[in-house]
Amino acid sequence: MTTLLWRIEGASVEPNLARWQQGLTLHLLFQPLSLIVARRDGQTRHYLALRGCPQCRADGCDRVCHRMLFEQLVRTSLPGVTLIPTPRLLPRPGETRRLLATPRRTDARPLDAAFLEQWDEGRLITTWSRLQAKPQPVSVGALLAVEPEGPDPRAALRSCGWAASRVRALFSRAAFAQAMPGSVPIARRAGEPLLHALRDPQLLIGAACAELTRAESPALCEEGEVVAYTRHDSPLERSSEEA
DSSP states (O other): OEEEEEEEOOSSSSOOHHHHHHHHHHHHHTOOOEEEEETTEEEEEEEEEEOOOOTBBTTBSSSSSHHHHHHHHHHSTTTTEEEEESSOOOOTTTOOOOOEEEEOTTTTTOOOHHTTTTTSSSEEEEEEEOOSSSSSOEEEEEEEEEEESSSSHHHHHTTEEEEEEEEHHTTTTTHHHHHHHHOHHHHHHEHHHHHHHHTHHHHHHTTTTTTOOOOTOOOOTSSSOOOOTTTTOGGGGTTTTTO
């Protein structure tokens, strides 16, 4: 399957929560979901990695696939939120502290933009599994890569009810180096607080560019429009040499 990366822009003033939750449940019956938060120079952006069909392109698809259905779900249930195709999200050399994590308590809290804001530079990828016919039907795992400065990432994860493994991270070094983020290679069943958070669209869109126009926040939002896979990409999506 083709994996495509999307940058999430905007905020939804009047989300249709029932439609969003029903559509999200339907999507997870067929595909996992990877949410990405990136911090560069103190700025935060949200991304989404979606699997499309073999014919999928950023500007369309030859048939109705799950990727297109998810894009339609966002458009119809979260008005004001847009998904912008993005060719890559390159890791930075400064992201030297790398951990893979899974929930270690049933009351583990979600890892979101507020969690990542403890560091000025880093990436957080959270993968939610497909729904399964079990009492706790969703599994979740996280990949965290942050700069040397700031709090100890292992302690920060522990305070949220997550357990981190540097050993597994060493054996999964390729997962931290991908320009197109893939699924996190470990997972564990999610407790009720995490399942509740997954149903909240705020976990998807965070606070990136929320209620701000381009004129009001030129440093955070894009300077130009992005069409398909053009090079009008965000500074967050450029290499450290370009940024």
